[in-house]
Amino acid sequence: MNICSINAVLILIILFFQVFGFSDGYYIRMVYETSNSVSFMRSEEVYESGDYKIVIVNSPENFVWVRINDKYYIGSTNTLSRTFQIKDLSDIAYEYVKFKKLDISNDGVYRFTEEAFSIEIFVVSGEILRVVRKVGDVTTTMYINKIPKQFDIKALLSKYKLVDTTPLPEKFFLLSKFFLWASVVEGKDYVRIIGYDKEAKRLEVEINKTSGDYKIDSYYLKILKASDSTMKEIRNALRGY
Structure with a gap:
């Protein structure tokens, strides 16, 4: 399946979920990165609620990172260690739009170009479904798909030991x-x-x-x-x- 086909499927799935009004859910994200010499794909599950965020990366390697308020943790086991900030393309897109005071409330494709990079944001029914960032010859694309699922974010966090010692x-x-x-x-x-x-x-x-x-x-x-x-x-x- 090519990228265009994947994108079309993701749009239909998300629109289906929105019609039926699921309020809770987690996100499946596919990240593609390409350059002149290298390309790779990463899949991840994202559970997010308020100031809590859990990102489970399933391939090509397995690790987990967590955000609790303004603290970040990462690890490849159930023990996660304090680290510097981690942001995925969704976080970057929202922060960029907020800081620049940009309006992306209407459906469509928004392209913003800076001196060192560009960001493209694809919006359907008020949701960001795709983010594309280009820095030099490296293009990173994130596809975002929300799946309905009830979950307790604190119960999920309890599975991990968070180490603040640094x-x-x-x-x-x-x-x-x-x-x-x-x-x-x-x-x-x-x-x-x-x-x-x-x-x-x-x-x-x-x-x-x-x-x-x-x-x-x-x-x-x-x-x-x-x-x-x-x-x-x-x-x-x-x-x-």
């Missing part, structure tokens, strides 16, 4: 709020967080034990790249350090 000071996790999305690169003596801020500008910071712009406990924060406005916000958040 060597990094809690203050560093405040950096999450400045990123629209980011990836984390770990080196021998540093952790580098690379991504884009809410204004779609490049944002890159590094946490290490040797030098930086701010010293917090036994660690340093080095701001490698940031717009003037984001730099100011980070400085205000870390004032006194």
Whole structure:
């Protein structure tokens, strides 16, 4: 089945569920990523209620990540460890639209282009069914399908042991709020967080034990790249350090 056929099937399924008015449900998401040299597909189940979100990735590898309020956890077993923010394309699309104060209330395809990336959002009956992000030669597409199912989010969370212990000071996790999305690169003596801020500008910071712009406990924060406005916000958040 090609991507167009998959998309058509997903639209019909979601419209069917909406007609019958199911209020609770979980999401099946298929994520495709392609570039000039690599392509892959990932499937995941998503349970979301209020400030709680559980994402179970089933293929090509198995792991789980959880969001509780503004805290994130990840792991490949029932023990999940505290980590930097994790956002899927759905989260990114909603945050981008909210920050930019864009209107996507009508059905249709919305395309937004920034200097470094573009986002395409496909809306049917007020629901986002597809998000496409292009960064350089990499295109990532998420198909979203809501399945009716009653569930207790706290009961699902009780299956996992959430570990808050981390060597990094809690203050560093405040950096999450400045990123629209980011990836984390770990080196021998540093952790580098690379991504884009809410204004779609490049944002890159590094946490290490040797030098930086701010010293917090036994660690340093080095701001490698940031717009003037984001730099100011980070400085205000870390004032006194």
